Amino acid sequence: MPTILQVSNLIKRFGSLTAVNQVSFEIVEGSCFGLLGPNGAGKTTTIEMMEGIKQPDGGTIRYRGKPLGEQFRNEAGIMFQSTALQDFITVREVMRQFSRFYPHSANIDELADRFALHEFLGQDTRKLSGGQKQRLLLAMAMINQPKILFLDEPTTGLDPQSRRNLWDQVQQVRAQGATILLTTHYMEEAYELCDEIAIMDHGRIIAHDAPDALLAAHFNDVVVQLHATDLPREIGEPEFDAVYRNDSAHIVTGDVNQTVENLLRLDIPLDHLRIRARDLEDLFLELTGRELRT
Amino acid sequence: MNWRRIYALFVARNLEFVRDRSSLAWNLLLPILIIIGFAYAFTGDSPEKFKVGLVASAQLEPSALEFRSTRYIKFIDFDQVDSNLVKVERHQIDLLFDADSRRYWINRSSPNGYIVEKLLIAAFSGAAGKLQKSLVEGDEIRYLDWVMPGVIGMNIMWGALFGIGYVIVRYRKFGVLKRISATPVTAMEFLSAQILSRLCLLLVVNLLIYVGMDFFVDFRMHGSYFNLLLVFILGSVNLICCGLVVAARISSEEVANGLLNLFSWPMMFLSGVWFSLEGAHPLMQKLALLLPLTHITAAARAIMIDGAGLLDISDHLLVLAISSAILLFIGARIFRWE
Ligand SMILES: Nc1ncnc2c1ncn2[C@@H]1O[C@H](COP(=O)(O)OP(=O)(O)O)[C@@H](O)[C@H]1O
Ligand SMILES: [Mg+2]
Numbered sequence: 001m002p003t004i005l006q007v008s009n010l011i012k013r014f015g016s017l018t019a020v021n022q023v024s025f026e027i028v029e030g031s032c033f034g035l036l037g038p039n040g041a042g043k044t045t046t047i048e049m050m051e052g053i054k055q056p057d058g059g060t061i062r063y064r065g066k067p068l069g070e071q072f073r074n075e076a077g078i079m080f081q082s083t084a085l086q087d088f089i090t091v092r093e094v095m096r097q098f099s100r101f102y103p104h105s106a107n108i109d110e111l112a113d114r115f116a117l118h119e120f121l122g123q124d125t126r127k128l129s130g131g132q133k134q135r136l137l138l139a140m141a142m143i144n145q146p147k148i149l150f151l152d153e154p155t156t157g158l159d160p161q162s163r164r165n166l167w168d169q170v171q172q173v174r175a176q177g178a179t180i181l182l183t184t185h186y187m188e189e190a191y192e193l194c195d196e197i198a199i200m201d202h203g204r205i206i207a208h209d210a211p212d213a214l215l216a217a218h219f220n221d222v223v224v225q226l227h228a229t230d231l232p233r234e235i236g237e238p239e240f241d242a243v244y245r246n247d248s249a250h251i252v253t254g255d256v257n258q259t260v261e262n263l264l265r266l267d268i269p270l271d272h273l274r275i276r277a278r279d280l281e282d283l284f285l286e287l288t289g290r291e292l293r294t
Numbered sequence: 295m296n297w298r299r300i301y302a303l304f305v306a307r308n309l310e311f312v313r314d315r316s317s318l319a320w321n322l323l324l325p326i327l328i329i330i331g332f333a334y335a336f337t338g339d340s341p342e343k344f345k346v347g348l349v350a351s352a353q354l355e356p357s358a359l360e361f362r363s364t365r366y367i368k369f370i371d372f373d374q375v376d377s378n379l380v381k382v383e384r385h386q387i388d389l390l391f392d393a394d395s396r397r398y399w400i401n402r403s404s405p406n407g408y409i410v411e412k413l414l415i416a417a418f419s420g421a422a423g424k425l426q427k428s429l430v431e432g433d434e435i436r437y438l439d440w441v442m443p444g445v446i447g448m449n450i451m452w453g454a455l456f457g458i459g460y461v462i463v464r465y466r467k468f469g470v471l472k473r474i475s476a477t478p479v480t481a482m483e484f485l486s487a488q489i490l491s492r493l494c495l496l497l498v499v500n501l502l503i504y505v506g507m508d509f510f511v512d513f514r515m516h517g518s519y520f521n522l523l524l525v526f527i528l529g530s531v532n533l534i535c536c537g538l539v540v541a542a543r544i545s546s547e548e549v550a551n552g553l554l555n556l557f558s559w560p561m562m563f564l565s566g567v568w569f570s571l572e573g574a575h576p577l578m579q580k581l582a583l584l585l586p587l588t589h590i591t592a593a594a595r596a597i598m599i600d601g602a603g604l605l606d607i608s609d610h611l612l613v614l615a616i617s618s619a620i621l622l623f624i625g626a627r628i629f630r631w632e
Contacts, residue, residue, distance in 0.1 A: 051476060053475060053476060073477065080473065086310055
């Protein structure tokens with residue numbers, strides 16, 4: 001598949017801070033590309049330069065081989081991390097307004113159906129709940145039937161149910177052949193939705209591949225997880241090299257049998273024992289020594 | 295320029311204006327208060343139907359004292375004739391009497407002057423020597439007639455500067471502009487829609503004021519309505535463009551507010567809306583020419599009071615048109631979405 005959007009050596013500085021530092025990657029047409037990183041990593045700055053909203057201080061951005069221009073504006077659908085809409089305007093009116101901005105627009109009623117907005121069409125946009133507003137913003141991003149869709153932390157702040165809903169909708173968009181660039185600090189979101197992930201930290205990309213390939217490349221071991229109260233630090237840290245996160249102790253091991261045997265030998269209760277594969281959170285911790293969610 | 299996009303922005307902005315009750319109320323209430331204020335201040339029959347200006351340096355002679363005791367005439371003491379003749383010209387007083395020289399002045403076209411003159415002659419009928427009569431010319435121009443064009447101009451100024459400046463800064467602050475910038479809409483399209491929307495709203499609101507004022511207080515309008523409309527359209531566009539330049543970059547409501555006040559208050563008092571600049575310091579008169587409201591007020595006043603044609607006010611129109619174009623160019627050039 002051809003490359004639809006390509007960035008190379010992208011740089012953005014805010015005063016003395018280099019928010020985006022020599023970032024390069026390519027997005028394959030029809031794929032979903034995820035930028036995963038903690039708050040402040042530079043995801044928004046990167047995606048907004050790619051949207052043509054912010055001017056880079058260095059590097060190039062090419063859409064279908066050309067600099068961003070009118071074709072890009074007409075073919076891109078954009079959902080910002082946070083967006084205010086004009087006051088005193090209803091859902092239908094704002095959708096109609098934005099549909100008039102484009103030469104080829106989707107049908108408003110069909111979009112409203114698809115994003116479960118029909119019963120709110122006559123409602124003032126300020127009276128929508130968080131999930132409804134995100135759906136409206138997604139519908140607005142889809143109003144020009146975009147070839148490429150930019151989603152900046154689309155589910156941050158949503159409850160789990162609304163998040164699931166939004167994921168379903170993104171997957172539908174994806175299934176219809178649109179390319180998606182998504183940023184998130186939720187590991188599950190990146191894992192669930194993306195074909196390819198770039199992990200970002202301090203303005204740099206520190207790892208980049210398909211999710212499973214990333215995990216396979218870095219890990220051939222699993223995590224044995226226990227309650228922190230069951231495995232006190234005094235034992236866990238010296239004996240098992242355990243890492244403590246929140247209320248649980250994580251033991252990374254290549255040999256589960258041996259580890260469990262050792263735990264039994266020390267009379268550690270195994271009632272809350274879980275064994276899981278390593279995930280992207282672990283990978284981030286491994287790469288940076290810090291946690292993804294802070 | 296894509297008119298479909300401009301139309302979409304225009305419609306949305308108008309909806310917001312009409313639905314924003316508090317600001318709509320303010321936009322309509324302020325003019326209505328002005329109308330009521332003027333109606334109250336300038337109608338209301340005073341019991342003193344007649345006004346006579348009196349200049350006297352010595353003791354009044356008996357006939358003059360008799361005239362002065364006439365009931366229902368209000369006598370106003372002046373210390374000299376020359377500077378007060380204009381009041382006779384403009385019908386602000388019906389007769390001016392110089393008791394020292396027994397001269398009086400009346401306006402040829404004033405019925406009140408005619409009656410007061412008869413009373414004066416009657417009072418002096420027994421006295422030796424004669425009264426000396428002088429005539430002045432001039433149509434009646436009440437302060438209301440004089441101030442009306444400026445009041446509309448001022449109202450346009452507030453509506454244009456704040457209606458554009460403040461709104462765009464708020465749009466920018468909350469990210470409404472940023473979302474629009476992610477579409478094919480260009481800055482020029484966005485600004486055009488804002489100008490058109492504000493222009494229509496200003497014209498409608500000020501038409502209401504005009505009609506309301508006409509209904510309550512019947513003021514003087516000697517010129518062509520078309521010319522007047524042209525002046526107000528040009529003036530509105532000019533002041534809207536001023537608002538655009540102020541709002542082109544900043545994203546703080548407080549800063550916008552401060553700047554807009556900095557622009558509007560001097561205009562309010564230095565543009566000759568409330569008092570004539572004729573006696574002002576020459577430097578101030580020059581400075582006043584830099585203010586758009588000066589040109590709007592002067593042009594509208596010339597049309598309404600003197601019935602001036604477009605040629606008579608072409609200087610003002612030219613200044614307004616050229617500076618609008620320059621301001622719009624600057625505003626569009628330095629405009630920022632974020
Ligand atoms: N307009 C700005 N001015 C100054 N610093 C900024 C600005 N925007 C972002 N930053 C800084 O750049 C860094 C990256 O921010 P951002 O791209 O928003 O991160 P993310 O989206 O990954 O949370 C942060 O340290 C942030 O404080
Ligand atoms: Mg962000």
